[in-house]
Amino acid sequence: MTQPNKSRSGKIRSNAEDMVRFTMANFVDKEIIPVATEYDNKGEFPQHLFKKLGKMGVFGIRYPKKAGGSGGNTTLYCIAMQELARGLLSLAATTAMQCLMATNGLYLYGTKKMHEEFLYPALKGDKMGAFQLTEPNAGSDLSAVRTKAEKTRDGYVINGMKTWSTSGPKADFHTVLCQTDPSIGLRGLAFFLVPASTPGFSYSKPFDLLGTRTSAISEIYFKDCHVPVEYRLGKEGRGLGVLLKILSEIRIMTASLALGLHRAAMDDAIRYCKEREQFGKPISKYQLIQAKIANMAVNLEAGQLMVDKVTHMIDQGKECLNLASMAKYFTVESTCSACDEAMRIFGGYAYSMEYSVQRYYRDNRFLLSGGGTHEVLQTTIAREILSR
Numbered sequence: 001m002t003q004p005n006k007s008r009s010g011k012i013r014s015n016a017e018d019m020v021r022f023t024m025a026n027f028v029d030k031e032i033i034p035v036a037t038e039y040d041n042k043g044e045f046p047q048h049l050f051k052k053l054g055k056m057g058v059f060g061i062r063y064p065k066k067a068g069g070s071g072g073n074t075t076l077y078c079i080a081m082q083e084l085a086r087g088l089l090s091l092a093a094t095t096a097m098q099c100l101m102a103t104n105g106l107y108l109y110g111t112k113k114m115h116e117e118f119l120y121p122a123l124k125g126d127k128m129g130a131f132q133l134t135e136p137n138a139g140s141d142l143s144a145v146r147t148k149a150e151k152t153r154d155g156y157v158i159n160g161m162k163t164w165s166t167s168g169p170k171a172d173f174h175t176v177l178c179q180t181d182p183s184i185g186l187r188g189l190a191f192f193l194v195p196a197s198t199p200g201f202s203y204s205k206p207f208d209l210l211g212t213r214t215s216a217i218s219e220i221y222f223k224d225c226h227v228p229v230e231y232r233l234g235k236e237g238r239g240l241g242v243l244l245k246i247l248s249e250i251r252i253m254t255a256s257l258a259l260g261l262h263r264a265a266m267d268d269a270i271r272y273c274k275e276r277e278q279f280g281k282p283i284s285k286y287q288l289i290q291a292k293i294a295n296m297a298v299n300l301e302a303g304q305l306m307v308d309k310v311t312h313m314i315d316q317g318k319e320c321l322n323l324a325s326m327a328k329y330f331t332v333e334s335t336c337s338a339c340d341e342a343m344r345i346f347g348g349y350a351y352s353m354e355y356s357v358q359r360y361y362r363d364n365r366f367l368l369s370g371g372g373t374h375e376v377l378q379t380t381i382a383r384e385i386l387s388r
Helices: 016-042 047-055 074-087 089-099 101-109 112-124 182-188 239-275 287-315 321-351 357-368 374-386
Strands: 129-132 148-151 155-166 173-179 189-195 201-203 217-228
Touching (some): 016 047, 074 239, 101 189, 101 239, 112 189, 321 374
Antiparallel strands (some): 173 189
């Protein structure tokens, strides 16, 4: 279990970062890890753990207390996500969305009534939110968004569909990116709040997934869904700007999820290689196994330094989108490698569903697309550097 930093006298330092990590590590070790395999095998979302996280104040960790939050920041948010991902990535990803994408627009642009009806219950874990961005032909290319919000006398009528919606079948409300004027492309985008109770709202059967199997992910459909004008989150045509304001946070959050999964794979590999004996000694004594562990540890430490740098820059109000993109790219690629190496260390046993290492190997694929595909990230990172 992760321990908080201690002074030379042995007393626990009382800074917020240590306490968040210590509290979340305790929760993960006692509440999540013992049941993670069971829920993954069943493909069932651990709703009771989601509720507990709400009561702990995790969903509001990056929001001020006056908004019903916990008064934390991006650094504390990402520390919490690292620990949760160490236990069960699908629960961590759902929590991460609840804390950020599903509620941020509502917090910034929602009315007091909307806060009371949706935001405050969401931060307590009494309601679940979802974020609707991706469409079959619109992922990285947001100019291809076809879900349309047509203005009426008293609001908007939304028609279209979204796909790969995390928590789509379970969410009580949805933050949805729509096109208000297809003739002007990106300048016509806007976000809207759509309660799941809205007539015309529906969803597909949840997808059967390779990894993150406890997540409920589906397609979402909007057929003549009417929402009042105040449910538009931000000005019409400013949807891309709303997204860009939190894009650094989205990418560093994804990097944080990767760090947690990386640590889980490495910890299991270390434990196993010390126990497994071949030719009269633990396989941890063999140089090739040591090399794998060394590479995992170096990449984990490097990724942690990158994430810490970016989260502190965000909390200081500094622009760091390219650094966040680098951190997301590096940590996720390193985690994919770590999960693969852990599988190799486990050998034939890695092929058994009895060991969690196979879950890490499957779950890490989820991170490759979230927050931007790596092919797109490499292009944008290079363009920024070459433009200097």
